[in-house]
Amino acid sequence: MTQPILEQDAKVLIALDFATANGALSFVDQLNPNECRLKVGKELFAVAGPDFVKALIAKGFDVFLDLKYHDIPNTVAKAVQAAARMGVWMVNVHASGGSKMMKAAKEALAEFEKPPLLIAVTVLTSMQQEDLAELGLDIEPKEQVLRLAKLTKASGLDGVVCSAQEVTMLREEIGDDFCLVTPGIRPAGSDVNDQKRIMTPPDAMQAGSSYLVIGRPITKAENPVAALAAINDSLR
Numbered sequence: 001m002t003q004p005i006l007e008q009d010a011k012v013l014i015a016l017d018f019a020t021a022n023g024a025l026s027f028v029d030q031l032n033p034n035e036c037r038l039k040v041g042k043e044l045f046a047v048a049g050p051d052f053v054k055a056l057i058a059k060g061f062d063v064f065l066d067l068k069y070h071d072i073p074n075t076v077a078k079a080v081q082a083a084a085r086m087g088v089w090m091v092n093v094h095a096s097g098g099s100k101m102m103k104a105a106k107e108a109l110a111e112f113e114k115p116p117l118l119i120a121v122t123v124l125t126s127m128q129q130e131d132l133a134e135l136g137l138d139i140e141p142k143e144q145v146l147r148l149a150k151l152t153k154a155s156g157l158d159g160v161v162c163s164a165q166e167v168t169m170l171r172e173e174i175g176d177d178f179c180l181v182t183p184g185i186r187p188a189g190s191d192v193n194d195q196k197r198i199m200t201p202p203d204a205m206q207a208g209s210s211y212l213v214i215g216r217p218i219t220k221a222e223n224p225v226a227a228l229a230a231i232n233d234s235l236r
C-alpha cells in the first residue's frame with residue numbers, strides 16, 4: 001500500500017458543516033491532520049460548542065473558528081479572546097464591522113503568547129453584484145472586496161476572506177504579506193450549490209490564495225478521503 005504524501009503546510013481547510021457533533025466526529029476520524037485543516041462554523045459550533053473545538057485541536061488539527069463576529073468593539077474583542085483561549089489557529093470577524101471593531105479585536109489578542117490569526121470577511125462568496133445593489137452598494141463585488149481588504153490591512157489584521165476571483169487583484173494592490181482565505185472553491189464538474197464567485201482548487205492556488213475553504217465537495221462526496229486526496233494532488 002502506498003503511504004499518503006504528507007502536506008508540509010496543508011492548504012485545504014475543510015468546512016465541517018455538520019448538524020451534530022457525532023456526525024462531524026465520525027467524518028473527522030477518517031482524516032489526517034497533516035493533510036487538511038478544519039473549519040468550524042456557526043451550525044456545528046451551536047450544537048457542539050467549545051469542548052468539541054478543543055477535542056479537534058487535541059487530535060492535532062489546526063482549527064479555523066469561522067463565527068464571523070460582527071458587533072460593537074467591546075463584544076467582538078471579548079469574543080476573539082474567548083476563541084484564543086480555546087486554542088484555535090484562526091478566527092474571523094466581518095470587515096464591515098469597521099476599523100474600530102477590527103482594531104479592538106486585534107488589540108485584544110495582544111496578551112496571548114501565541115494568538116490565532118485574525119482575518120476579516122469582505123464580501124461573502126455567495127453574493128454577486130445584485131446582492132450588493134440590494135444593500136445600496138452600486139458597485140461590483142471586487143471593488144467592495146478591495147475597499148474592505150484595505151481597511152482590514154490598515155486595522156492591523158492578518159488577512160481576509162474573499163473569493164479566489166479577487167486574489168490576483170488583492171496580491172497586486174496589497175502584496176504578498178497578507179493571508180487570503182478563499183471559500184467558493186469548486187473542483188471542475190462539482191455542484192456549485194449556493195456559491196456564486198467560484199474557482200477550482202489549482203486555479204485558486206495559482207492565483208495566490210493562501211488557504212482554500214472547501215466543504216460540500218469533500219463532506220458530501222461518496223468517498224471524502226479520496227476527494228481530499230484528489231484535491232491535494234491537484235495542488236502539487
Ligand SMILES: O=c1ccn([C@@H]2O[C@H](COP(=O)(O)O)[C@@H](O)[C@H]2O)c(=O)[nH]1
Nearest residue numbers: 015041123124125183184213214215216
Ligand atoms: O464568503 C464566505 C465566507 C465563508 N464561507 C463558508 O465556507 C464554507 C463553504 O462551504 P462549501 O460547502 O464549500 O460551499 C461554508 O462553511 C461557508 O459558511 C463561504 O462559503 N463564503
